[in-house]
Amino acid sequence: MSEDLIIRVRDLRKIYRVGEVEVHALRGVNLDVPRGEFLCVAGPSGSGKSTLFHILGGLLAPTSGTVIVDGHDLSKLTDSQRTALRRRMVGFVFQKFNLLPTLTAYDNIAIARHIAGRNQDNDPWFRQVVELLGIADRLHHKPSKLSGGEQQRVAIARAIINHPAILLADEPTGNLDSQNSAAVLKILRDLNERLGQTILLITHDPVVASYAHRVVHMLDGRIVDAES
Amino acid sequence: MVNKLVLENLKHRPVRTALSILAIGIEVTMMLTLVGLSRGMLADVARRARGVGADIVVRPPGTSLIGLSSAPMSEKMVDFLRRQPHVTHAVGSMTHPLSGVTTITGIRLDEFDQISGGFKYLEGGPIRNRDEIIVDRYYARQNNLHAGSTIQLLNRTWRVAGVVEEGKLARLVIPLDVLQELTANPGKISQVWVKVDDPANIPKVIASLKEQLKGYPIYSMEELTSLISVNNVPGLKAFITVIILLAIVVGFLVVFLSMYTAVLERTREIGILKALGASPLYVLNILFRETVLLALAGTVLGILFSYGTRWVIMRWAPASLTQMIVPDWWAIAGAIALGGALLGASYPGWRAARQDPIEALAYE
Ligand SMILES: Nc1ncnc2c1ncn2[C@@H]1O[C@H](COP(=O)(O)OP(=O)(O)OP(=O)(O)O)[C@@H](O)[C@H]1O
Numbered sequence: 001m002s003e004d005l006i007i008r009v010r011d012l013r014k015i016y017r018v019g020e021v022e023v024h025a026l027r028g029v030n031l032d033v034p035r036g037e038f039l040c041v042a043g044p045s046g047s048g049k050s051t052l053f054h055i056l057g058g059l060l061a062p063t064s065g066t067v068i069v070d071g072h073d074l075s076k077l078t079d080s081q082r083t084a085l086r087r088r089m090v091g092f093v094f095q096k097f098n099l100l101p102t103l104t105a106y107d108n109i110a111i112a113r114h115i116a117g118r119n120q121d122n123d124p125w126f127r128q129v130v131e132l133l134g135i136a137d138r139l140h141h142k143p144s145k146l147s148g149g150e151q152q153r154v155a156i157a158r159a160i161i162n163h164p165a166i167l168l169a170d171e172p173t174g175n176l177d178s179q180n181s182a183a184v185l186k187i188l189r190d191l192n193e194r195l196g197q198t199i200l201l202i203t204h205d206p207v208v209a210s211y212a213h214r215v216v217h218m219l220d221g222r223i224v225d226a227e228s
Numbered sequence: 229m230v231n232k233l234v235l236e237n238l239k240h241r242p243v244r245t246a247l248s249i250l251a252i253g254i255e256v257t258m259m260l261t262l263v264g265l266s267r268g269m270l271a272d273v274a275r276r277a278r279g280v281g282a283d284i285v286v287r288p289p290g291t292s293l294i295g296l297s298s299a300p301m302s303e304k305m306v307d308f309l310r311r312q313p314h315v316t317h318a319v320g321s322m323t324h325p326l327s328g329v330t331t332i333t334g335i336r337l338d339e340f341d342q343i344s345g346g347f348k349y350l351e352g353g354p355i356r357n358r359d360e361i362i363v364d365r366y367y368a369r370q371n372n373l374h375a376g377s378t379i380q381l382l383n384r385t386w387r388v389a390g391v392v393e394e395g396k397l398a399r400l401v402i403p404l405d406v407l408q409e410l411t412a413n414p415g416k417i418s419q420v421w422v423k424v425d426d427p428a429n430i431p432k433v434i435a436s437l438k439e440q441l442k443g444y445p446i447y448s449m450e451e452l453t454s455l456i457s458v459n460n461v462p463g464l465k466a467f468i469t470v471i472i473l474l475a476i477v478v479g480f481l482v483v484f485l486s487m488y489t490a491v492l493e494r495t496r497e498i499g500i501l502k503a504l505g506a507s508p509l510y511v512l513n514i515l516f517r518e519t520v521l522l523a524l525a526g527t528v529l530g531i532l533f534s535y536g537t538r539w540v541i542m543r544w545a546p547a548s549l550t551q552m553i554v555p556d557w558w559a560i561a562g563a564i565a566l567g568g569a570l571l572g573a574s575y576p577g578w579r580a581a582r583q584d585p586i587e588a589l590a591y592e
Pocket residue numbers: 016017018023024025043044045046047048049050051052
């Protein structure tokens with residue numbers, strides 16, 4: 001290993017079984033991601049982008065192949081080990097912000113910290129994150145009282161509160177107007193530049209892709225142009 | 229943190245929360261009222277027996293303790309008992325069932341006054357005519373009677389001579405010979421109440437009576453009142469058990485349904501928690517805490533309700549029913565309700581705990 005790779009994927013395959021039918025969602029994916037990269041994954045619908053993210057994030061077990069994230073071989077983990085991995089190693093940001101509707105913005109962020117078993121109040125990192133994302137004065141509102149852009153910023157705060165090795169964002173701007181999209185993307189780039197946060201982002205949008213260091217394209221369950 | 233989520237969840241669906249608490253409250257009240265009624269009514273029987281002022285009771289052979297027996301024993305027994313050493317008084321009484329738990333008692337009032345110190349009249353006074361009756365305060369309240377009112381019993385009309393304080397012998401009292409005549413039981417009685425000269429002599433007298441009256445149930449008053457308990461009423465314990473089981477089933481079903489709908493409704497939220505790395509136990513813990521809160525609130529409500537049922541009973545049916553407040557059962561009823569509720573939450577909880585986060589997040 002010549003560089004410091006935070007993700008190393010070799011011949012990754014995923015087959016969904018739906019009754020009698022087998023869906024080959026990933027057909028031998030190879031991917032190396034150096035620590036600190038801001039990588040964009042593009043590709044047509046159904047090409048396996050979300051499936052790849054779910055495996056990288058420990059939400060899904062691979063059918064075969066090697067997946068190493070920050071030194072941990074995910075293909076060998078049990079369900080509960082993958083659950084533990086999600087707590088600290090990965091941050092997810094989704095297209096539909098996926099905040100808990102009954103909790104305030106503050107508690108939505110705090111619960112991720114609580115699930116990870118780190119429950120200190122007056123956490124300087126917490127304040128730093130909140131300020132970085134510009135949501136300090138929105139913390140005591142529930143998601144229904146926040147705009148889409150604000151909700152997505154809260155979701156990003158929640159995703160990075162546990163210092164994840166990788167941040168996985170699946171079409172994070174898909175539900176936002178161009179202005180809010182730009183704000184969210186700028187924040188992601190800031191996180192990447194200022195904190196060295198490794199980010200993987202799925203998008204169909206070339207404008208969004210332009211924020212990344214590198215773009216890889218997926219087609220039919222493979223990465224078709226993995227140049228470095 | 230989890231508590232906050234639990235509270236917000238409960239607040240988020242106030243009607244469902246309120247109905248669940250109400251249902252558990254009713255479950256708890258059912259238990260407390262039933263146990264309270266059983267104990268209360270037995271305590272009332274015991275209290276009235278003690279109120280006679282006797283030391284020993286002699287009952288006819290083969291009668292059960294709290295049976296609504298009529299009059300299978302000859303009045304001659306009273307004279308026999310009076311002749312025994314140390315016995316100062318012996319009074320025969322006859323108990324005749326009317327309807328439900330209501331009975332009417334016949335007794336020689338002059339003899340009864342001697343042994344018991346007499347009734348305390350709240351209204352009116354003693355019986356002077358053969359068509360007069362004495363009722364106690366509770367019977368009067370339940371049937372809206374006063375001294376001078378008339379009442380229809382045993383196919384004839386009675387005039388209320390007096391309303392007396394409750395707690396002595398019976399709720400409805402008429403002269404013994406009148407009751408014997410009306411029920412075609414001349415010269416017969418249901419039990420004899422015996423008083424001895426010195427409490428120290430009670431065991432001696434009982435031993436001697438048992439020797440002479442083989443087969444007759446003979447009890448000291450202490451023994452009698454201690455025997456009047458839930459365990460000694462045939463079928464009562466089984467009845468209580470059945471009703472409590474029913475109450476548990478109701479509580480179980482309500483919580484099951486409530487938590488089941490909550491889990492379905494929160495599919496997405498549970499998915500989010502799991503995507504954040506929440507373990508199955510973490511998710512289960514949230515639901516179980518919610519359930520515990522519902523059960524606790526329901527138990528408190530049920531305890532309050534049991535005061536309500538007692539008030540209603542004292543107001544409208546004090547003669548037929550007596551309910552005690554049973555604090556020793558609060559924790560038991562609460563634990564039973566909690567157990568049923570946790571059981572009801574366990575299947576929904578299991579479903580929630582094993583929910584697949586990806587599917588849940590795709591769920592609309
Ligand atoms: N749970 C599942 N069960 C069965 N098939 C699935 C499942 N999830 C995804 N698939 C299939 O796997 C393939 C890849 O899906 P995936 O969601 O990874 O694509 P995608 O690139 O994210 O598409 P999109 O751009 O529409 O989000 C598709 O053919 C999809 O239908």
